[in-house]
Amino acid sequence: MNLLAEIECYQAQVGVIGLGYVGLPLAVVAAQAGYQVVGIDVSARAVEAVNAGRSHIGDVRDEEVAALVRAGRLRATEDYAVLRDCDVIIICVPTPLDRNRQPDISYILAAGRGIAAHMRPGQLISLESTTYPGTTEEDLLPVLETSGLRVGQDFFLCFSPERVDPGSKKWNTRNAQGGRRADAGLPGSGGGLLQPHRRTGGAGLFPQRRRNDQDL
Ligand SMILES: NC(=O)c1ccc[n+]([C@@H]2O[C@H](COP(=O)([O-])OP(=O)(O)OC[C@H]3O[C@@H](n4cnc5c(N)ncnc54)[C@H](O)[C@@H]3O)[C@@H](O)[C@H]2O)c1
Numbered sequence: 001m002n003l004l005a006e007i008e009c010y011q012a013q014v015g016v017i018g019l020g021y022v023g024l025p026l027a028v029v030a031a032q033a034g035y036q037v038v039g040i041d042v043s044a045r046a047v048e049a050v051n052a053g054r055s056h057i058g059d060v061r062d063e064e065v066a067a068l069v070r071a072g073r074l075r076a077t078e079d080y081a082v083l084r085d086c087d088v089i090i091i092c093v094p095t096p097l098d099r100n101r102q103p104d105i106s107y108i109l110a111a112g113r114g115i116a117a118h119m120r121p122g123q124l125i126s127l128e129s130t131t132y133p134g135t136t137e138e139d140l141l142p143v144l145e146t147s148g149l150r151v152g153q154d155f156f157l158c159f160s161p162e163r164v165d166p167g168s169k170k171w172n173t174r175n176a177q178g179g180r181r182a183d184a185g186l187p188g189s190g191g192g193l194l195q196p197h198r199r200t201g202g203a204g205l206f207p208q209r210r211r212n213d214q215d216l
Contacts, residue, residue, distance in 0.1 A: 003122055003156070006087055010034035015086035017111045019046045019076060022128060022162045023092030024057045025173040028064055031073040038086065039076040040114075050076035059166055059173075080114035083123075089115055090126045091140075092162070103131045105139055112143035119147040124156040135159075 006012040012035060016027040019041040031037040041047050049056045053066030068074035083089055091111045095103035108129055115125060125144065127136050136159040141151060151157050165171045 003087055003124060012087040013038070013085055015040060015083050015089045016092060017041075017089065017114070018092035018094070018107075018129075019043075019050060020092065020094065021057055021059070021166045022164055023090075024050070024055065024060050024065075025164065026090065026092060026128070027074060028060050028068060029173045031068045032064070035073075037068075037074045038082050039074070040078070040080055040082065041076060042078060044078060047076040047078055050074070057166075059164075081118050083115055083118040084120055086123065088124045088126065090128050090160075091115075092128045095129045095131050103129075103135075105129075105131055105135055108135065108140060109143055112140050113146075116144050116147040119144065119149055119155065121149060121154040124158070126158050126160045128160050128162050130161060 001009070001011060003012065010033065014027075014030050014035045014037045016023045016030070016037060017040045019027065019039040023039065023041075024046075027037045027039045039047070039050055046056060050065060051069060053062065053069045055062050055065045065074065091108060093107035093111050095105060095107060098104045108127065108131065127140055136157060141157060144155070144157065145151065149155050163171075164173050
């Protein structure tokens with residue numbers, strides 16, 4: 001089965017890197033939608049909490065995490081090696097503003113190095129962290145290609161900016177996504193990822209919008 005079919009049939013395994021305000025709700029929504037999800041985080045506390053069925057994020061209830069962990073649909077680890085088994089990898093690490101009020105992309109690059117060490121052909125990697133235009137292509141892609149794999153030939157890469165508004169009664173990970181995800185019906189994982197494939201015929205790299213029209 002190819003990647004698109006795996007996503008459409010909920011057969012794809014999803015890896016979410018960074019289980020914070022963005023990553024944990026996303027992991028939960030993807031698991032509730034039917035995907036097998038593993039979260040990767042450098043924080044042992046975050047990993048232990050998820051595996052114990054607890055949520056450390058206000059927008060996610062303990063019972064939701066516990067039910068998914070019990071059902072074997074969601075687990076967490078500090079070990080990037082699990083990414084080898086993932087078909088879709090979503091990066092949700094922090095990008096705090098630096099002293100020049102620019103996003104610090106060092107966490108993205110660290111995640112990229114972790115992915116590169118365990119990549120295999122056929123995977124889709126989606127950058128979800130907020131960052132400046134060009135990051136996917138100019139900064140993350142070269143790190144991923146240290147794996148020896150080539151975008152468009154061996155793996156897919158896209159940028160899917162997060163739109164979540166933590167604490168909002170109206171908007172959440174399921175309904176707050178841009179048109180791409182909402183159109184496809186599945187927030188966070190499959191839905192958002194299907195559209196770029198269709199548009200490009202699987203060309204592999206889905207460039208961010210131009211510098212002058214991307215909002216941070
Ligand atoms: N929180 C929001 O309201 C919001 C809204 C839109 C966009 N965003 C963006 O989404 C991204 C994630 O934000 P957040 O609020 O979820 O951050 P967060 O600080 O809540 O969570 C980030 C998680 O990533 C983990 N992490 C850090 N480095 C890692 C690494 N190398 N490998 C694996 N895990 C790592 C941290 O331990 C933490 O658990 C940021 O770019 C942020 O700007 C956030």
